[in-house]
Amino acid sequence: MPIKSVLIANRGEIAIRIIKTAKRMGIKTYAIQTIQEANAIYLSWADEIIADSTETGQKSVFLNSETLISYAKKYKIDALHPGYGFLSENPELSEMCEEAGIVFIGPSAKLIRQMGDKNEARKLAVKAGVPVVPGTKKPVNTIEEAKNEIKHIGYPVILKALAGGGGKGMRVVTCPDQLETMYKLATDEAENAFNNRAMLIEKYLEHTRHIEIQILADKSGNAVHLFERECSVQRNHQKLMEEAPSPALTDELRESITGDALSLTRLTKYFTVGTVEFLLNYDGKYYFMEMNTRIQVEHPVTEAITGIDLIEWQIRTANGENLPFKQSEIKKNGWAMEFRVNAEDVQSSFAPVPGIIDELNFPMYPGLRVDSGFTPGSVIPGIYDSLVAKLIISAKDRPEVIKRAVNIMQHTYIKGIKTTIPFFKELLCNKDFVSGNYSTSILTEMENTFFQQENEEEAAALIALQSYLDQFEKIENDKINPRHATLWISRMWSKFS
Amino acid sequence: MKTGRLQKYVVKGTREYNVYTRNFKLRRNPKYKVIKKGSGKYEVSIGKDTFSGEILHQKHNEFTVGINGNTYDFIIDREESLKLRAVMIAENGQNAFFHVRSPMPGKIEEIFVKEGSVVKKGEPLLILEAMKMQNQILSPDNAIVKAVHVKEKDSVASKQLLLELEKQ
Numbered sequence: 086m087p088i089k090s091v092l093i094a095n096r097g098e099i100a101i102r103i104i105k106t107a108k109r110m111g112i113k114t115y116a117i118q119t120i121q122e123a124n125a126i127y128l129s130w131a132d133e134i135i136a137d138s139t140e141t142g143q144k145s146v147f148l149n150s151e152t153l154i155s156y157a158k159k160y161k162i163d164a165l166h167p168g169y170g171f172l173s174e175n176p177e178l179s180e181m182c183e184e185a186g187i188v189f190i191g192p193s194a195k196l197i198r199q200m201g202d203k204n205e206a207r208k209l210a211v212k213a214g215v216p217v218v219p220g221t222k223k224p225v226n227t228i229e230e231a232k233n234e235i236k237h238i239g240y241p242v243i244l245k246a247l248a249g250g251g252g253k254g255m256r257v258v259t260c261p262d263q264l265e266t267m268y269k270l271a272t273d274e275a276e277n278a279f280n281n282r283a284m285l286i287e288k289y290l291e292h293t294r295h296i297e298i299q300i301l302a303d304k305s306g307n308a309v310h311l312f313e314r315e316c317s318v319q320r321n322h323q324k325l326m327e328e329a330p331s332p333a334l335t336d337e338l339r340e341s342i343t344g345d346a347l348s349l350t351r352l353t354k355y356f357t358v359g360t361v362e363f364l365l366n367y368d369g370k371y372y373f374m375e376m377n378t379r380i381q382v383e384h385p386v387t388e389a390i391t392g393i394d395l396i397e398w399q400i401r402t403a404n405g406e407n408l409p410f411k412q413s414e415i416k417k418n419g420w421a422m423e424f425r426v427n428a429e430d431v432q433s434s435f436a437p438v439p440g441i442i443d444e445l446n447f448p449m450y451p452g453l454r455v456d457s458g459f460t461p462g463s464v465i466p467g468i469y470d471s472l473v474a475k476l477i478i479s480a481k482d483r484p485e486v487i488k489r490a491v492n493i494m495q496h497t498y499i500k501g502i503k504t505t506i507p508f509f510k511e512l513l514c515n516k517d518f519v520s521g522n523y524s525t526s527i528l529t530e531m532e533n534t535f536f537q538q539e540n541e542e543e544a545a546a547l548i549a550l551q552s553y554l555d556q557f558e559k560i561e562n563d564k565i566n567p568r569h570a571t572l573w574i575s576r577m578w579s580k581f582s
Numbered sequence: 583m584k585t586g587r588l589q590k591y592v593v594k595g596t597r598e599y600n601v602y603t604r605n606f607k608l609r610r611n612p613k614y615k616v617i618k619k620g621s622g623k624y625e626v627s628i629g630k631d632t633f634s635g636e637i638l639h640q641k642h643n644e645f646t647v648g649i650n651g652n653t654y655d656f657i658i659d660r661e662e663s664l665k666l667r668a669v670m671i672a673e674n675g676q677n678a679f680f681h682v683r684s685p686m687p688g689k690i691e692e693i694f695v696k697e698g699s700v701v702k703k704g705e706p707l708l709i710l711e712a713m714k715m716q717n718q719i720l721s722p723d724n725a726i727v728k729a730v731h732v733k734e735k736d737s738v739a740s741k742q743l744l745l746e747l748e749k750q
Contacts, residue, residue, distance in 0.1 A: 253715065270709075270716045273691070277711065321715075432652060436686040437712065438740070467687055499651065500636075507651040537652060544626040544633040545654040546593040549645035550601055551608060551616045551624060552637050553591075553658050558606035577643075 088112055088163045088188055088404050093131065094153050094178075095168030097458030098475060099380075100127035103166050106396040108132075115162055119146055121466050127458055135160070145468070147171040150178040157187050164188035164400070170470065173379035174201050174250065190403045192357050192378050199353060200376040203247050203285045210373040213352040215345040218364065218372040220287035228268050231286060235264070238288050244268060246275035247283040250377070251470075252322035254278060257289050292524040293364040294333050295319070296371065298346035299387045300359050301395070303402045308350045309412045310343040311391050314360075314383055317525045318512065320435055325505060325528075326512065327383035328422040329390050332483060332521025333365055342371055349376065358384075358399045367524070382425070382475070385454060389421035389479040420486045421479040424494075426457075427471040430503040431535040439467035443501030445474070450493050452479045452486075465502060473504060483521065487513055510536030590661040595654050600661075678749040680722050684738045688712030693734055699727045700750070707745060710738070724750045 090113040093100045104114045104127070116131035119140055128134050135156050140146045146153070148171055157165055165187050167173035176197040182189035191197070200206045204224055207217050221234045224247050235242055235258075244267060246254025254275030256267040272282045295316045302308035315331035316324045334342070346361035360381050362374040384395045393415070402408065429435040442463050447455050457474035459465070465473065478493060480486040494510050511533055517523040528534065538544075556574050586604065593599040602609040608616055617625045622637040635649035643658045691709040695701060701721040710717045725747035732744050 266706075270718070274716045277716075430653075433685055436740075439687065500638075500648070503653060504651060510650075535652060536650070538631065538633065538650060540628045540631060541633065541649055541652065542595050542597075542654050543599060544628055544631075545635055545647040545649050546595055546599040546656055547601065547608060547614060547616050547626050547628075548624045548635045548637065548647050548649075549654075549656045550591055550593050550603070550658060551618070552622070552640070552645065553643065554603060554606040554608075555618070561606070 086404075088400065090115065090160075090162045091164040091166055091190070091400070092135075092153065092157045092160075092162045093117070093127075093166050093168065094147055095166070095171060095173075096122060096125060096127055096147065096469070098127075098456045098472065099168040099382075099458075101130050101458060102456060103168065103396055104130045106394055107166075107400070110397060110400065112164075112400075115156075115160060117146060117156065121145075121468060124463075125458065126460055126463070133160070145171070150175065150181055153178070154181050154185055154187070157182075158185060162187065164190055164404070166190040166400070167379065169379050169382055170251065174377070176201065188404050190357070190400055192355060192359070192403075196353060196355055197378050200355075200359075200378050201248065203245060203249075203375055206376055207285075207373070209353055210349055213345070213348040215349055215373045216371065218287045218290065218374070221285055224283040225286055226283055228265065231264065231268055231284065234286050238286060241289040241291070242286050243289040244271045245285045245287065246271065246279055246281065247285050248279040248281040249275055250279075252319070252324075254284075255322045259289075290364055290366055290372075292526050293317075293366050294331070294524050295324075295362065295374075296331055296333065296342060296365045297360045297362040297377075297381075298343050299384070299395070300346055300350050300355070300361060301393075301398055301402065301408065302350055302356045302359070303407045304356045304405055305407050306351065306354065307408045308347055308355070309408065309410070309415055310346055311387050311393060311395075311415060312417050313339065313342065314386055316383065317523060318518075318527060319525055320528050324383065324425065325427075326422065326424050326509065327386055328420070328483075328486075329386040330417060330420065338365075338369070338371075345373070349373070357402045358395055382472070383423050385456065385475065385477040386421040386423045386479075389454070389477060390417045390419055391415060392418070419479055419481050420483045421477060422486050422490060424476045424478070424490065424509050425472055425505065426474040426476060426499075427505045428465045428473050428502045429471055429505055431505055431508040432503070435505070435508075437467075437471045438503050439465045439471075440502045441465070442473070442499070444498060446498040447474070447476070448493055448496040450478075450489060450496075452489055453477070453493055454479075461501075473499075473502070487519060507535035507537070592659050592661055592664050594657045594659070678723075679728070680725060680747040680749065681743055682707065682719065682722070682745040682747060684710060684740060684742045684744055685717070685719075686710075686712050687740050688717070688738060690732050690734050690736045690738060690744075691716060693730065693732070695727045695730065695745070697727055697730060701725055701727065701747070708732075719744070721747065723747075726750055 092115045107114045114131045115133045118134050118136045137146045172178040176194040179189045180194040210217050225231050241259045244256045256271040258267045276282050297314050299311040313331050314327050314329045316327045318326040360377040363371045365371045430438050444461050454477040478490050491513050589603045591601050614628045626633045638648045639646035645656045647654050688710045691711040693708045703723045705721045706718045708719050728748050729746040
C-alpha cells in the first residue's frame with residue numbers, strides 16, 4: 086500500500102530535505118512546530134503544521150516517542166520519518182510505530198538494536214567475515230573493567246559510548262595516567278547525550294582514513310552499495326567535511342570494502358538505507374567500525390555522484406517496495422564534496438556560538454547545492470546542533486570541485502555569526518588535502534586552522550581606528566552634538582580639544 | 583582640537599599597531615589606504631592587497647572588526663594615555679592577573695579549585711558542559727586562585743568571568 090502521508094520527526098535542513106522528496110512522490114507532509122523555533126523555515130515547506138505545546142525546557146518533542154506516535158495517530162498519518170540524530174536510531178520508536186500500524190522510515194527495531202549496540206555490531210561483522218579493530222567483546226561499565234580490558238588491548242585506546250553517535254562520548258587515552266579523567270568525561274558525556282554510560286574500548290589507530298559505504302536494501306534481500314564517502318576531516322570525532330568518492334580507494338580496495346559492507350548487510354537481512362563505516366589504515370588494511378541505520382547528514386554527496394535520491398528509496402524500501410535496479414546499473418559520475426557550515430568560532434577552537442544570523446548569502450554557482458534550515462533573521466538556538474547550512478559542490482573531477490569550492494567560499498557572505506568557513510578556506514589550500522593524501526589527523530596537523538590573509542589583522546586594526554576617528558570628526562565638524570555622541574567619545578573630545 | 587597636528591594611536595589586538603594620524607585621517611602613508619564604503623563598512627589596501635571589512639561591535643574604545651569571516655578585537659588608545667597607565671601599573675607593582683572566562687554558554691559541571699588553590703599551567707580548573715559535550719577549562723599559567731565567581735550547576739554565558747588567577 087503506497088504511503089499517502091508522512092510525519093517528519095525532525096527539524097532544520099533535514100526536515101526540508103525529506104519534505105522535498107516526499108512532495109515529489111505525492112506524499113502529504115506533516116511537520117512539528119516547536120516553541121523553541123516557532124518561525125523555523127522548515128515549517129513553511131510542509132503541507133500541514135502540528136503546533137506542539139507539550140515541550141518543556143528539558144526534553145525536545147523530537148525525543149519524545151509517545152508524543153510523536155500520538156500525533157501520527159491523531160492525524161491518521163501513514164508513516165514517520167525520524168531524520169538523523171534525535172530518535173532516528175532508537176529501537177523503541179521503530180517498535181512503537183510498528184505496533185501502531187505506522188510505517189517507520191528506517192529498519193526494524195531488531196536491526197536498530199543490533200547495529201546500535203557497537204558491541205553487537207562488531208560481533209556480527211566478525212561473523213560476516215569483516216575485519217574489526219581489536220577491542221572489547223562485551224560492554225564496559227566500570228573503570229576497573231576498563232583497566233582490565235586495556236591490559237589486553239594495549240595503549241593507545243579509544244573509549245566509545247556504546248549507544249553513541251555524532252562523536253559524543255568518545256575520548257582517546259594515550260597512557261594510563263589519562264584513563265581516570267578521560268573515562269569520567271566520556272561516561273558523563275554519554276549519560277547526558279544518550280542516557281547510557283556503557284562503553285566500548287578499541288585500539289586507537291592514528292593516521293587512519295574514515296571511509297564509509299552507503300548501502301541500500303529491500304525486505305526481499307536485494308542489497309546494493311552506492312559507493313563510498315570519505316569523512317576524514319573531523320574535529321573531536323565530529324565530521325566537518327565529506328567527499329565522494331574517496332581519493333584513498335583504488336578500484337581493488339573499493340571492490341573489497343564494498344563487498345564486505347554488502348556481506349554484513351546480507352547476513353543481517355538489513356533493509357532501507359544504511360552506512361557501514363570503516364577505518365582505512367596507512368598500510369592498506371581496513372577495519373569495521375560501526376553501522377549507521379539512518380540517513381546521514383552527508384548523504385547528498387552520494388546523491389551527487391550516483392543520481393539516486395536516497396530519501397526516496399529509503400521511503401520505498403521501508404514500505405516494502407523492492408529495488409528495481411541491480412548493482413551493475415549503479416554508476417558513479419564526477420566528484421562531490423560537502424562542507425558543513427556550523428555556527429562555530431574557528432578562531433576560538435570551534436566553540437559553538439549561538440546567535441542571530443543577520444545575513445546569509447551564498448553565491449549562485451554551477452554545481453552548488455545548499456541545504457539549509459535558516460535564513461537571515463533566524464536565531465541559532467543553543468539547544469540543537471550548530472549546523473547552519475551544508476554546501477554540496479560537484480564537478481567532473483576532484484581538482485575542479487576544489488576550484489569551485491574556493492570560489493564559492495570567497496563569495497559567501499555571512500554576518501551575525503561566526504562559522505567554519507575560514508577553516509574551509511584554509512583546508513582548501515592545504516597541500517595534503519589538495520593532493521588527496523590526508524587522514525583523520527589532518528586538523529591537528531594543520532598549522533593554521535583558519536584562513537587568514539597576510540596583514541589581515543593589521544587591516545582590521547586600521548578599520549577600527551578609522552571608525553574611531555570618524556566619530557571624532559563628526560563632532561568636530563558639528564555633524565553630531567557632543568551630547569549625542571557616546572559618553573566616551575564626548576569625554577575624549579572635550580579632553581583633547 | 584588643533585588641526586594639522588600629528589597624533590599617534592596604539593591599536594591593541596593580538597599585537598600592538600602604532601598608527602599616526604592627522605586631521606582624523608590615517609597619516610598619508612604610501613603603504614596603506616582606507617576608504618569608507620557604507621555604514622560601518624570599509625575597504626583597506628595594504629601594499630597590493632585589498633581587504634573589505636566592517637565594524638561588528640563597538641563599546642567606547644573597544645572594537646570588534648570582521649574581515650573574511652574572521653573577527654578581531656581591538657582596544658584603541660592614544661599613545662599618551664597608554665604611557666600614563668604603564669607608569670601607574672609599575673608604581674603599584676601589580677602582578678599579571680588572569681581573568682578566566684567561559685568560552686561558550688553552558689553549565690558548570692564540576693569545579694576543582696577554590697580560593698587559595700595553587701595551580702600549574704594546563705591544569706584543569708573546572709568542567710563546563712555545553713551542547714552535550716564536557717569541556718575541561720585549563721589554567722593558562724602557573725598561578726594561585728584569587729577568586730571563584732561561579733558554583734557547580736550554575737549556567738554561564740559566553741565570556742562570563744569564571745575565575746580570577748594571579749600569576750605565580
